[in-house]
Amino acid sequence: MNTMTVLIADDDPVIRKLFEKRLKNAGYEVTVAVDGSDAARLLDAMTFDVVITDLVMPGAIGGIELLKIAKEKSAGIEVIVITAHSSVDTAVNAMKKGAVDYLEKPVNFDELFLRLDKIAEVKAMLKNAGDLREAMDVTESSAAQTIQDLEIINSKQQVLLDRLEAILGDSRRDEYTRIEQALHLLEYR
Amino acid sequence: MLKITLEEIKLITKYIYEISGIYLDESKKYLLETRLNAIAEEHGCATYQDFFNKTKMDATKSIERKIIDAISTNETLFFRDTGPFQLLQHKIFPELIDARSSKMPSLKTNLKIWSAASSTGQELYSVAIVLQELLGDLSKYSIKLLGTDISDAAVAQASSGKFNKFEIERGLARDKLNKYFTPAGQTWKINDQTRAMVNFRKFNLMHPFTGLGKFDVVLCRNVAIYFTLEDRKKLFNKIAEVLEPDGFLIIGSTESLTGICPRFIPKRHLRSIFYQLK
Numbered sequence A: 001m002n003t004m005t006v007l008i009a010d011d012d013p014v015i016r017k018l019f020e021k022r023l024k025n026a027g028y029e030v031t032v033a034v035d036g037s038d039a040a041r042l043l044d045a046m047t048f049d050v051v052i053t054d055l056v057m058p059g060a061i062g063g064i065e066l067l068k069i070a071k072e073k074s075a076g077i078e079v080i081v082i083t084a085h086s087s088v089d090t091a092v093n094a095m096k097k098g099a100v101d102y103l104e105k106p107v108n109f110d111e112l113f114l115r116l117d118k119i120a121e122v123k124a125m126l127k128n129a130g131d132l133r134e135a136m137d138v139t140e141s142s143a144a145q146t147i148q149d150l151e152i153i154n155s156k157q158q159v160l161l162d163r164l165e166a167i168l169g170d171s172r173r174d175e176y177t178r179i180e181q182a183l184h185l186l187e188y189r
Numbered sequence B: 001m002l003k004i005t006l007e008e009i010k011l012i013t014k015y016i017y018e019i020s021g022i023y024l025d026e027s028k029k030y031l032l033e034t035r036l037n038a039i040a041e042e043h044g045c046a047t048y049q050d051f052f053n054k055t056k057m058d059a060t061k062s063i064e065r066k067i068i069d070a071i072s073t074n075e076t077l078f079f080r081d082t083g084p085f086q087l088l089q090h091k092i093f094p095e096l097i098d099a100r101s102s103k104m105p106s107l108k109t110n111l112k113i114w115s116a117a118s119s120t121g122q123e124l125y126s127v128a129i130v131l132q133e134l135l136g137d138l139s140k141y142s143i144k145l146l147g148t149d150i151s152d153a154a155v156a157q158a159s160s161g162k163f164n165k166f167e168i169e170r171g172l173a174r175d176k177l178n179k180y181f182t183p184a185g186q187t188w189k190i191n192d193q194t195r196a197m198v199n200f201r202k203f204n205l206m207h208p209f210t211g212l213g214k215f216d217v218v219l220c221r222n223v224a225i226y227f228t229l230e231d232r233k234k235l236f237n238k239i240a241e242v243l244e245p246d247g248f249l250i251i252g253s254t255e256s257l258t259g260i261c262p263r264f265i266p267k268r269h270l271r272s273i274f275y276q277l278k
Helices: A013-025 A036-045 A063-073 A085-096 A109-168 A175-187 B006-020 B026-042 B048-057 B062-072 B082-101 B122-135 B152-160 B165-169 B174-180 B192-197 B229-242
Strands: A005-009 A029-033 A050-054 A078-083 A101-104 B109-115 B141-149 B162-164 B181-184 B187-190 B198-202 B215-220 B243-251 B264-269 B272-277
Touching: A005 A013, A005 A036, A013 A029, A029 A036, A036 A050, A036 A063, A050 A063, A050 A109, A063 A078, A063 A085, A078 A085, A078 A109, A085 A101, A101 A109, A109 A175, A109 B264, A109 B272, B006 B026, B006 B048, B006 B062, B026 B048, B026 B062, B048 B062, B062 B152, B082 B109, B082 B122, B082 B215, B082 B243, B082 B264, B082 B272, B109 B122, B122 B141, B122 B174, B122 B192, B122 B198, B122 B215, B141 B152, B152 B198, B162 B165, B165 B187, B174 B181, B192 B198, B215 B229, B229 B243
Parallel strands: A005 A029, A005 A050, A050 A078, A078 A101, B109 B141, B109 B215, B141 B198, B215 B243
Antiparallel strands: B162 B187, B181 B187, B243 B272, B264 B272
């Protein structure tokens, strides 16, 4: 089952429609944006697992800018860029900037679904690792609290023991006085 | 995967102890196999005895370094346990700065901090971030942050200041990430100002601490757990020697110095413990 949320950003209404239909049929939760600015607004309002964006879009926010915005919002959002064959260099540049993958037009959907499966797999593993770590953190912090309590108690007992030793070992006083002082200390510690 | 015999385990754990102080017993068979298998195969060894012989004969000590890198890799995070960093920010640094700056108001306030097992640097960079958050303008201070680790690979990564997204996502809040790091491809790089505050170098905690100088704060978290009781005693005694009389020691949150070093006294602040000399 595909439960990931996907944001599609493309200024071409035909491609947009195609993506929406294919991804919805495959079970993904799909939101579409008509350009980069629209996508940026949606990124601000909602959370997505994956952003699929055209590299070249009209307006102030192109694919690279959108990638930057998405990554700043959360490093966990994976971005796939769609590019024309002629701009593969730019797509490679996008990957250097943090895109997880790129696809050339016309998009091969089998290929896209494979990439999305891989992303879902990694996300599931990360979540699993995160859950385990959280369990470890809880165990660790509860152990830490116990150990720290014992550490403080032990330290206080050690101070008391040192003082008792000093009193009982004080040869300047007679034994009776020493014992009396020691008992007094124990009583009023 | 190459199987290890009981004899070989004895041979190799003894060797690892000699080169690193890390004490592993027979129960760590799985750890040895998973961490050393790749190195043994890379050097074309058919058995661990063969691997041991090759390592001993290797005058360049490159296999030895690989073994240390493989065995000493441990979990480290930015702001791992928030406790110690809150302790530093709200208790230790304010107290130290009060104590250090009142003496000579005309001079820069000196602070020396040592992360004794700095791994890939997250802890020390976290301390550098805490200092910047607390002090803002650092021009009135002379702050030296030293990170040491036994693993060359860990020291190299710490020095590069680069972290992948998995290393960075957990523990580091978004605002701090954007403030102190810049994206560099698939990695995040610590900013130059923070990088300039820290120094990393290779150091074996089993060796004498001569030449290190004195420190106001020593962080020695989750490393002594890999040492024998005797070596732990030696380690914390040596730390006591390099700590300023009013300095602070922070150990791992599940560690204890009971029965290890009576020169330290534990003190509690909120939900954390730190140690000072008696």
